Amino acid sequence: MYSFPCTECGACCSSINNIEFLTEYNRDGVCVNLVNNRCTIYESRPLLCRVDAAFDEIFSKNMTREAYYLANALACNELQVAKNIDKKFRIDIDSLKASIRLI
Template identity: 40%
Template sequence: MSFPCTRCGLCCQKIKGIAELEEFHSGDGKCKHYSQHKGCLIYQKRPLVCRIDEGYEKLFSQLVGLKEYYQKNAEVCNSLQQEQDYPPRYRVNLDNGH
């Protein structure tokens, strides 16, 4: 199983205040490697904190269970989407994998 990212891009547009992503900040809250039309321009080389599953294994697996980790990430995703009035089809639903 992997985290069911809906690729809305909001996590890339709201990085201000995330210490691990400070060097990627473009000054307007967005990652300098994010394109509205293409998504992450460094996807294969993106930071570990941007890799939900690999980040869990290497950073968080000793601190929290996978289910709780996915739930917290889903809550953040869905909260960002609601704040930006994204359509419900983008919501992360852990019950059916999307």
């Protein structure tokens, strides 16, 4: 099954100020579980850190998977630009659109 094409840039995990469900992990906006750009609690990370599982359990009630993926991908790229992260990590929106049409 198709899954969200995260490029593991780490931008979301280092931008957690004001994210209520991650308050306990927040150290100056960076998650304490992010070490060397990897999540050290990956297998037990919170539901909202799991893009696909969060869709299945929460967001599928209100939107399609296609719309959810697209909104997330655009937000990822926007965050990467704001954090000046290398372009190689951008999610390819055209490829994503082509892929989600196949879901």
